[in-house]
Amino acid sequence: xxxxxxxxxxxxxxxxxxxxxxxHQTENHRYMYWYRQDPGHGLRLIHYSYGVKDTDKGEVSDxxxxxxxxxxxxxxxxxxxxSSQTSVYFCAISESGRGSxxxxxxxTRLTVV
Amino acid sequence: xQQVKQNSPSLSVQEGRISILNCDYTxxxxxxxxxxxxxxxxxxxxxISISSIKDKNEDGRFTVFLNKSAKHLSLHIxxxxxxxxAVYFCAASQGGSEKLVFGxxxxxxxxx
Numbered sequence: 001x002x003x004x005x006x007x008x009x010x011x012x013x014x015x016x017x018x019x020x021x022x023x024h025q026t027e028n029h030r031y032m033y034w035y036r037q038d039p040g041h042g043l044r045l046i047h048y049s050y051g052v053k054d055t056d057k058g059e060v061s062d063x064x065x066x067x068x069x070x071x072x073x074x075x076x077x078x079x080x081x082x083s084s085q086t087s088v089y090f091c092a093i094s095e096s097g098r099g100s101x102x103x104x105x106x107x108t109r110l111t112v113v
Numbered sequence: 114x115q116q117v118k119q120n121s122p123s124l125s126v127q128e129g130r131i132s133i134l135n136c137d138y139t140x141x142x143x144x145x146x147x148x149x150x151x152x153x154x155x156x157x158x159x160x161i162s163i164s165s166i167k168d169k170n171e172d173g174r175f176t177v178f179l180n181k182s183a184k185h186l187s188l189h190i191x192x193x194x195x196x197x198x199a200v201y202f203c204a205a206s207q208g209g210s211e212k213l214v215f216g217x218x219x220x221x222x223x224x225x
Contacts, residue, residue: 031211033212035215040217041217042119042202042215042216042217042218043157043202043215043218044215045212045213045214048211048212050211058212090156090157092156094211101147101149101159101162102149102157102159102213103159104149104156104157104158105156106154106155106156107154107155107156
C-alpha cells in the first residue's frame with residue numbers, strides 16, 4: 001500500500017466546534033487533495049495542495065480551510081462544524097505529471113451532531 | 114452543473130457475464146479519463162485510465178472505451194466476478210491538470 005494515512009478514522013463532534021482532520025503521506029508526492037463523499041454526490045473536491053504552503057480551493061470549499069506546512073502533512077479544518085458537513089472525508093496524493101492517478105487514504109467518517 | 118455523469122446508480126450482473134458501466138461528460142476540454150473502484154469502508158483505488166488520443170485501453174479483464182464525439186466512455190469487465198462488486202467512479206481531467214472531476218458512482222453487484 002502507498003504510504004498515506006488519515007486520522008482519525010471516525011469522529012463525532014458537536015455543531016459549532018472546530019475539527020481538524022489529518023492526512024499524512026510517506027511518498028513525498030507533491031499533490032495532496034481533500035474530497036468528501038456523500039450519497040448522491042460522489043466525490044467532491046474541497047481543497048488541494050500543489051506544494052508546501054501552496055493550496056487552492058475546490059468546488060465545495062466553504063466552511064473548510066487547509067494547511068500544508070510540510071510535504072507529508074495536509075490538514076483539513078472545519079472552522080465551525082455544521083450538520084451538513086457530516087460526511088466521509090478522503091485524502092488523496094499524486095505525483096506531478098499526467099497519468100499518475102490518485103492514491104486515496106482509507107477515509108475519515110465525521111458525524112456532526 | 115455536473116461535468117461527469119454516471120446516470121446508472123446501480124447495476125446487477127451474473128458472474129461470468131459482461132458488466133458495462135457508462136459515463137458521460139460535458140466538458141470538451143477533458144482529455145484524460147480514469148476509473149476507480151471503491152469497496153465499503155475503504156478509499157477508492159485506481160483501476161484503469163485512457164487518454165483522449167486513444168479510443169480503447171485494455172488491462173486484463175478491464176477495458177475502457179472512449180467515444181469523444183459522443184463524450185462518452187464505458188468500462189467493460191469480462192468476465193465479471195463476485196469480487197468486482199463495488200462502487201465504480203468515473204473521473205476526468207483536462208489540460209495536464211492534476212485535478213480530477215468525479216462522477217457520482219455506479220454500484221456494481223455481481224451475483225454468484
